[in-house]
Amino acid sequence: MTDAKLQQQPSTAAEKHRRNLEELKLNILAGSSCTAFSVAVFNPLDTVRIRWQVATAEDRALGIRGFARKVVANEGFVRGFWVPGCVAHSSAVAVSSGMRLGFYPTLRDLLAGDKDKSAFHMWLAGFSAGAVGFTIANPLFQAKVRLQVTAHMKQRPYASMTDCLVKMAREEGLPSLMRGSSTLMVRGALLSAGAQLGYDYTKTEALRNGVEEGPLLHVVASIASAFLASTFSAPCDFIMTKYQAAPALGIRYNGIFDCVQQIVRQHGVLELYKGWTPLFFRLAPLWTLNMPLYENVRKLMGLGYMT
Numbered sequence: 276m277t278d279a280k281l282q283q284q285p286s287t288a289a290e291k292h293r294r295n296l297e298e299l300k301l302n303i304l305a306g307s308s309c310t311a312f313s314v315a316v317f318n319p320l321d322t323v324r325i326r327w328q329v330a331t332a333e334d335r336a337l338g339i340r341g342f343a344r345k346v347v348a349n350e351g352f353v354r355g356f357w358v359p360g361c362v363a364h365s366s367a368v369a370v371s372s373g374m375r376l377g378f379y380p381t382l383r384d385l386l387a388g389d390k391d392k393s394a395f396h397m398w399l400a401g402f403s404a405g406a407v408g409f410t411i412a413n414p415l416f417q418a419k420v421r422l423q424v425t426a427h428m429k430q431r432p433y434a435s436m437t438d439c440l441v442k443m444a445r446e447e448g449l450p451s452l453m454r455g456s457s458t459l460m461v462r463g464a465l466l467s468a469g470a471q472l473g474y475d476y477t478k479t480e481a482l483r484n485g486v487e488e489g490p491l492l493h494v495v496a497s498i499a500s501a502f503l504a505s506t507f508s509a510p511c512d513f514i515m516t517k518y519q520a521a522p523a524l525g526i527r528y529n530g531i532f533d534c535v536q537q538i539v540r541q542h543g544v545l546e547l548y549k550g551w552t553p554l555f556f557r558l559a560p561l562w563t564l565n566m567p568l569y570e571n572v573r574k575l576m577g578l579g580y581m582t
Contacts, residue, residue, distance in 0.1 A: 298578060299381055305572040306376025311369040313565035318364055319356035320557035325423040328516045328550045329524060339553060350427065359426035360419035363436040367415035374408030375401070375467045376569060380581060383475070392479070398472045405467020410460045414440060414452040417519045424520040432523060447522070455519045458531055462511030469503035470558075474566060475581075488580055493567040500566065501558035509554055510547035514538070 314321070326346065327339050334342050346355040383392055383400035409416070418439040425431050433439035443451050477496040486492055518534045521527065528534040538546055570580050 295381075299377065301576045301578055302380065302573065303373045303377030305569055305576060305578070307369045307373030309569040309572055310372035310376065310565055311365040313561050313568065314368045315361055315365045316564065317557065317561045318359075318361045319352070320553070320560070321364060322356045322359050322423050322426070324550055324553035324557050325360075325420060325516055325520075326426070327553055328513055329424050329520050346427070355426060360422035360436075363415050363419035363422055363439070366436065367412045367419055370412040370415065371405070371408035371463060374411070375404045375463075375471075378404040378407075379467075379471055383471075392475075394472060394476050397475045398468045401471030402464045402468035404471075406460050406464035408467070409463025410456055413454075413456040413459050414443075416459055417443070417452070417454060420516060420519045421523045424516075425523050455515050455531065458511055458515045458518060462508050462515050465511060466504045466508035469505070469507035470500045470562070473500035473503035474562075478581075490567050493570050494563050497562040497566040498559055501555055501562050504558055504562075505551055505555040509551040512554060513547050513550050516550070 323339070323343055327335075327342060330342060334345070337345060343356075349355070379400050382403055383396050386396045386400055387393070415436070418433075418436050421439055421443075422433055422436065425433065433442060440452065443454075447454075474496045477499040478492060481492055481496070482488060514531070514535055517526075517538065518528060518531055521534070528537065535547075574580060
C-alpha cells in the first residue's frame with residue numbers, strides 16, 4: 276500500500292465515523308421530538324387507559340365508554356383526561372423514544388452485519404433500545420402515572436411533574452424514583468420490540484413486493500406496529516400501572532411479584548391483559564401520527580426514509 280493510501284485511509288474511516296455519529300444524533304432528535312409532540316396530542320387516550328386500569332368495581336360496571344363519559348361529566352375533558360401527566364408523559368417519551376427510535380437502525384444493522392436484516396434482527400434491536408430508553412426514563416413515567424391516577428382527587432397530592440418527583444424523593448427516598456423500573460424495562464423492551472418488528476417488517480415486505488414508499492405505507496405499518504406492541508407489552512403495562520400507582524391509591528404490595536400474585540389470585544391470569552383494548556386504541560392513532568411524522572422529519576434532515 277502506498278504512503279498516500281496509508282495517509283488517506285484513517286481520514287476516510289474518521290469521516291465515515293463522523294458521518295455515522297451525526298446521523299445517529301439527528302435520528303435521536305427526530306425520534307425524540309416527534310414522539311413527544313404526538314404523545315402530547317393523544318395524552319387523553321393514555322389517561323383513559325391508566326384511569327381505567329385502576330378504576331373501582333363500580334366504575335368498571337359502566338364499561339370503558341361509560342366510565343369516560345362519567346369523568347368528562349364530573350371533571351371536564353381537558354381537566355379529566357388531557358392535562359393529567361401530559362408534561363411528564365411528553366418528557367418521558369422524549370427520553371425513551373429518542374433512544375428507542377434513535378438507536379434502532381444502528382443496532383439492527385450491527386446485528387445483521389453483512390446479512391440482510393431479518394425479523395429477529397428487528398425484534399432484538401427494538402428490544403435492546405427499548406430496554407435502555409425506558410429504564411432511564413422510569414422516574415418520568417412514574418410521575419406521569421401518579422399524576423393521572425390522582426387526577427380525580429379534590430386534594431391532589433401533586434401539583435406538577437416536578438413536585439411529584441421531589442415529593443417521591445423526599446418522602447419515599449431516592450430509590451423510589453426507580454420503583455417498578457424492572458417491570459417498565461421489560462414492558463418498554465417488549466413494546467419496542469413489537470413496535471419495531473411490526474413497523475419495519477411490514478414496510479420491508481411491502482417494499483420488496485413493489486409497494487411505493489409513502490404516507491399510506493407508513494400508516495399501514497404503524498397500525499401493524501401498534502398491534503404487535505400492544506400484544507407483547509400488555510401484561511407488563513398493566514402490572515406497571517398497578518404497582519407504580521399503589522402508594523398514591525393507598526395500596527401496599529411487598530414487591531413486584533407480590534403485586535402479580537395478588538392480581539392473579541383475585542382476578543385470574545386474563546386480568547393481566549386488562550387494558551389491551553385501550554392500549555391498542557391509544558397506540559394506533561398515536562403511531563399513525565408519530566411514525567409518518569418521524570419518517571418525514573428524517574427526510575427533511577437529510578437522512579431519508581428509514582431503511
